[in-house]
Structures are given as C-alpha cells and as structure tokens.
Amino acid sequence: MTSTEPAHQDPVVHIVDDDEDLRQSLVFLLESVGIQALSYPDATSFLDEFDADEPAVVILDIRMPEMSGFQLQERLLSDGYPAPVIFCSAHGDIPMSVRALKHGAVDFLEKPYQTQRMLEVVQKHLLEARERFAEHAGRREITRRIDTLTEREREVLRLVIDGLSSQLIARRLEMSVKTVDVHRARIKSKTGSETLGALVRDVLLHRITV
Template identity: 50%
Template sequence: MDTAKDSRSTQVYIVDDDAELCESVSWLLDSAGIDSTICHNADEFLTEFDRQRPACIILDVRMPRMSGPRLQEQLNRIAPHVAIIFVSAHGDINMSVSTMKAGAQDFLEKPYNPQRLIDAVQFGIEGASVRFDNYLKSRQLSEKLALLTPRELEVLALVVEGLPSQNIGRRLGMSVKTVDVHRTRIKMKTDADSIGTLARDILRFDVPFP
C-alpha cells in the first residue's frame, strides 16, 4: 500500500487530552510517512473535522467534557464513514467490546506497541477510504430514490426483494404492463444501467428507502 498517497487522501486525527502523548504519536506516524492533525479534546476535533474527506481517528477513551465513546456516538450520526481506533490506559474490556460493537476498527491499550499502532492506522487509512466511497454512493442513491413517486418506490422495493414483474403486479393489483412502465420510469429517473443493477446497489450500500 502506498501510505504517503493514502495519508494525503485520508485525514488522520489524534484526539487525546495528553499533549505529550499526542506529540509522540504524531512523531511516530510522521516517521511512517503519515501526516496527522492533533486535537486535545472532542470540541477541538469537531471544529477541525472535515466531513468531505475520509478520516481515520485515533481516539482516547477518557477525556474531559466529552468522552471518546460519546464522540463516537455523535460521529455515527453525522459521519458513519470514519475509521476509529480507540486507545485507553485503563484496560476496560467492557468498554472495548461496546466501542467495537458500535463500529470502532480497533482498541489499543496504552502503552501500545508502536508498530501495532502504525499497522492499525495504515489499515484505518485504507478502510476509511473505502467507507467514504461507499458513504458517498449511498448518499447519491438516496438522492435518486427521493425523485421517485410513492408507487415507484413500492415497485422498486419489491424488485429489491427479488420479485418478477408478474408477482409485483399481483401484489400491487396492477397489470404486468403497468409494472414494466414503472420499472422503465425508475430506470430513467435514477439513471441506472438496469433495474437489477440498481437493486444490487441498494442492497450493497444499505440504502434506506425514503
């Protein structure tokens, strides 16, 4: 993996109230060709955070005002595409399990092995880029689905379930010809290559129906 290239496209943040540790981690990442931004608390991070870029966040569990898990909850709402690596000096197994269940990529105990941290960040950089691309595709698909009428959405939902036109018509009380007209309109409005491709993308990127 080209780390320098990935670190330019994915922003790495170090969020910890321990200034010395932040500098140490920043120096370690810099030695591996990874640029980073230091934030000493959650509020500072939220000010610096660019939602329009993929992000990998090295996040301390216990911080004043807003803890790491609380920041994770907020990010899950506003930026579910970020990769989070939690760090903690307390060895809290329950906290580790809960943050991983909430979507964290990794949980490292302080003092952590330098190479393991670098490996985790490199993995996070790559994963964040993929998550961000999927997030953008999901948003784009959602915007296209918003153009459909309620009836077209009903037809599309049944296509996603895997039903053929005849079964869809029977389910919705319409002729097969009418179903096919709706399918054609859906394809045109969403600019999809095919209805099948659209259905697969909706499932692949977990796109909610309006």
C-alpha cells in the first residue's frame, strides 16, 4: 500500500464543541492517557485550523452556533476527509444517532459521557484512523500518478486492467502491437511503477477509476 509520511504519525483527537468546560475536561481526560487532543469552540475554528493530512479522530457536538455537528460532518464527507467521527451530545435521541451513523459516524455517545467508555471508543478508533489515512494517502498518490497519463494511455491501461493482451488491445484500438507496447512502457515510466502489474494491483486495491 502506498502511503505518505503523515499516516505514520500518532493520530490526534479533534474536539469540536461550544461547551468550554466539556472541551477542557475531555482534553484533560485524553491527555491523561497519552492521547494528543486539540479543541475548538465551533466548526469554523476547526475548519480554519486543522491539518487535513494529519491522522485524526473527530469528536463532534450536534448543536453549535453557525454550523451544526451534522453540517460539519457533511462538509468533511464532501471533502473526502477520512477521519472517524464520533458524536457526543446532550441532545441526542434515536433519530439523531441513526442519522449520524448512516452518514458515516463511527459512534454516538450521550452527555454526560462515561469516562471509561469514551476512552475505549476513542482508543479503538485511533487505530482505525491510522489505517484510514494510510489508505487515503495511497489512493491520492495513485490518482496523482494516473493523472499524468494521456487519454490514449488511460484507454490502454483500462484494457490492461480488463486483462487484455497487447495483441487484443491492438485489435480493439486499431493500432499495431508495437504501438501498444510503447504505450505500456510509457504508462509504466510515467507512473513510476516497477511493473504494469503492480500498477494494476494498486488501481484495483484503491478502487480508482482510470
């Protein structure tokens, strides 16, 4: 799996809540067991300050000024941000928790939360965060490499992924086998792949559309 350096960092916990006392107590709780935690009084502050490439877990309140926790969750989803999201709210009910989970939240805790339960949930998803960000970094890197290809090279690559030989690709695209082999060599060179098979594996592994 291709990854970049940030995926190897220890994940941080971002706490977004307009309740200052809760933010401070939660930061203290997490740091007491060696977990780095950063807090924000609202969604705008978080969006302005957080590092999108840094592995993380996000803890959100639901009711906040200007942008709610649900709206922030939707924004992060639309941006492709891979961090596990945990909701923690005093205003939660079953429909709210269902909505949060359907949109990709990994858990929904009620305030006042049980400290041990909070620690267990956060620690579990910190491990998941590392994997998610490694996958995200790998997908982004492979996509960047694919973007260097011309449309014709992409066309050849799609047929290679479909399992066609150079002879069949030549027949399909009405070109010589030698030309197909030139395209294959260029694809390998441009993407920095050891072999074309390795590139195909990475494309399929990261579910990338060529």
